[in-house]
Amino acid sequence: MAEFSQDFFKTAVTVDNVIFGFDESDLKVLLIKRGTEPYPGLWALPGDFIYAQENIDAAAARILHELTGLERVYLEQVRTFGAVGRHPLGRVITVAYFSLVKTNRHDVHASSFAQSAEWVNLPELRDVALAFDHDEILEACFNALKQRVRVRPIGFELLPPKFTLTELQHLYEAILEAELDKRNFRKKILSMDFIVDLNESQEGVAHRPARLYEFDKSKYEKFVSEGFNFEL
């Protein structure tokens, strides 16, 4: 270590995590309301310093775990942001991640870095300024999700284990910000063969009940390992 100039150790490295959820036909992001300087009162992405003996992915997973209690969640690194002036208190470089969670099954905890955390509808954030450069990070992560979902069926990470085709379609429409044709969507999804008809029906709805499906992870993994493409 002796030969390294100490100057290069004046930079802090953090992780920020864009946690996506889906509920009632809306994409949501888990944000924290900042209590302290800088940017008190603004929404911000949950994030924290990377510990000395911690891998970067592990730091992202820790943030998510502290906030939601969830483990083994879908997590993907997106890009690193390090503009010189992005943090008013010093040089802070941050590695951005997004994660996909099944919202409705778990509530949000307070934690060391989050006095209050809340699910915010993504469309409602269009005109809200976030702390730091978190607008830019959120946008980059949403774009990454949009791209990823065209190529891997990761949408299932956002749905409960049993879902209807209409729910799945609404999810894709929310992510892609586009309307999809019902018949064509179903034809395509079913032909890909990752989802299994459970021969069960929805209950408690005031109309014809929909069939329930589940995601077949093993079929999907076979497909992926053979190299393939998942377009909608």
Place this chain on the structure above:
Amino acid sequence: MAEFSQDFFKTAVTVDNVIFGFDESDLKVLLIKRGTEPYPGLWALPGDFIYAQENIDAAAARILHELTGLERVYLEQVRTFGAVGRHPLGRVITVAYFSLVKTNRHDVHASSFAQSAEWVNLPELRDVALAFDHDEILEACFNALKQRVRVRPIGFELLPPKFTLTELQHLYEAILEAELDKRNFRKKILSMDFIVDLNESQEGVAHRPARLYEFDKSKYEKFVSEGFNFEL
């Protein structure tokens, strides 16, 4: 700054740059031969610490400039690598970039971090161990290039200003690691309308000379801004 724990400033942040070139039907990478510990004698990616007042992209551009003298080169951030043990002398997190340069027009300079630098054929690196986790970084960057080239016509960055369709096809074949059909390739490339027939011919070849083309950047930018897809 006072409220930050000093512990979080014991991490160094670097940039590593996978510089791709193309010559004589082969994809090449610009590597440096390490002279000092750790890993003396091994090939490594050119990289350096990020300076205190330097943006991350600027650091990547600087490394490239010091090594090749080139400016305004295509540069793209790929991913950040920060496994706890990746650097034997301390915690060093590195942001990986790739760049695309027109090899044959510029020679390689020595520089502060590179006693000797050399263009190495990518296929020949298959079984060569690089310093640190640079194998992994190189692989990630090559995969990023592979993906990117399917969606943006960045291949032109690797060719001289005037090129033949056969050269272009060889480039795509090298990047995609696949053979392409000559007629279908030409039909598709020409229908995309980014390349312009210069009505000139190759000279000094011992066979029918090929027509020369150039890339029309303005047409391409129009296309991109309208949102589109470039598949081969």
Place this chain on the structure above:
DNA sequence: ATTACTTGGTGTAAAGTATGCACAAAGTCA
């Protein structure tokens, strides 16, 4: 000058994929 050699340049038919579109079926509720 003729011939051999090498690479350049071109079109079509068939298969597969994507798109657009409308109506009967299965439930609940009053």
Place this chain on the structure above:
DNA sequence: TGACTTTGTGCATACTTTACACCAAGTAAT
């Protein structure tokens, strides 16, 4: 029993992708 809501389904057409083979234009050697 009828009104209401959402589910579930098929086909015809346009578009895209793939597979495939031969003549043209130059150089080099005799």
